Amino acid sequence: MTEFGGTAVLVVGGAGFVGSNLVRMLLDAGAARIVVVDNLLSAERENLPDDQRVDFRQGSITNDAILQGLSDEFDYVFHLATYHGNQSSIANPLADHENNTLTTLKLLERIHGFKRVQKVVYSSAGCTVAEKTFDEAHATTEDAPVGLYLDSPYQISKIVGEFYGNYYFRQYGVPFVKARFQNVYGPGEVLGAGEWRGTPATVWRNVTPTFVYRALKHMPLVVENGGIATRDFIYVDDICRGLMLCALKGQAGEVYNLASGEETSILELAKTINTLAGNPVPVEVGEKRWWDRSGKRFGSPDKAREQLGFSCEVGLSEGLGRTVEWTRANLDRIDRTITKHAVMMASAV
Numbered sequence: 001m002t003e004f005g006g007t008a009v010l011v012v013g014g015a016g017f018v019g020s021n022l023v024r025m026l027l028d029a030g031a032a033r034i035v036v037v038d039n040l041l042s043a044e045r046e047n048l049p050d051d052q053r054v055d056f057r058q059g060s061i062t063n064d065a066i067l068q069g070l071s072d073e074f075d076y077v078f079h080l081a082t083y084h085g086n087q088s089s090i091a092n093p094l095a096d097h098e099n100n101t102l103t104t105l106k107l108l109e110r111i112h113g114f115k116r117v118q119k120v121v122y123s124s125a126g127c128t129v130a131e132k133t134f135d136e137a138h139a140t141t142e143d144a145p146v147g148l149y150l151d152s153p154y155q156i157s158k159i160v161g162e163f164y165g166n167y168y169f170r171q172y173g174v175p176f177v178k179a180r181f182q183n184v185y186g187p188g189e190v191l192g193a194g195e196w197r198g199t200p201a202t203v204w205r206n207v208t209p210t211f212v213y214r215a216l217k218h219m220p221l222v223v224e225n226g227g228i229a230t231r232d233f234i235y236v237d238d239i240c241r242g243l244m245l246c247a248l249k250g251q252a253g254e255v256y257n258l259a260s261g262e263e264t265s266i267l268e269l270a271k272t273i274n275t276l277a278g279n280p281v282p283v284e285v286g287e288k289r290w291w292d293r294s295g296k297r298f299g300s301p302d303k304a305r306e307q308l309g310f311s312c313e314v315g316l317s318e319g320l321g322r323t324v325e326w327t328r329a330n331l332d333r334i335d336r337t338i339t340k341h342a343v344m345m346a347s348a349v
Contacts, residue, residue, distance in 0.1 A: 225288035
């Protein structure tokens, strides 16, 4: 993908897991300048490549000084900043508002008069619109109804971000495109990255990197509720390609699922990872998460395939294999980020 040759790009949340992988892909695609804004709440500075085309600005996009430092120079804007995860948002809804809802509003208020921007791509969440069920799941489409009873402040913030984007598109013509993520995994996700955010979910924040790390350490993988929950797992390179296609081909005002379209149970995920990592310790069964009502879900990839030409290229087994090998090679780094939270994590349990 070379269509980004010579472009200037703003990536908000660009030091995070997905953001840093996107920055690398944009550089490979010829971007001439990338401004990264990140407060390192759930990221590490070392995630970013050492490249003179990358201009890193540490701070929140809600910071007025950061906002005023942005000029009308960008061809594309990717808004990936968030308050990471459902459980962290349940523990601290106000912090979620500050780092999730407010980031979108203040960014849009700053850039709505910019003339050069061709597309603003917003990372939304498939879990928000997925049917809340533990029965048989059906692929969630982009036009699925949004319920009024959601599972977490994180889900609320993500859909409110879509609402704000729709408003600024209609009112000011901001070319806003919504990309609904499924469960992204892959190399570069560092457990414990960033600052303490109140609960052990700060470290054990996503199922795939948690399982991979624990399997490599020969620790038991704990599956809640028998592992019957299902998710749509998408490799990080695929999600980044999807984001870039949203920028290049997405229609302003539209929403696209970035999804594999394949439903995988958490028990199946755990067994696959144990096999790939050579973990001799069997899977353990834990209690159901009290807050999670969308137990089974996966996204429909049809619209993104038809309108963007997007489809996943990396299958789950191959992607997990790459993730296991990356994690194995970076265990010392991950151990360091986990250890810095050890005292507070122990007191929070």
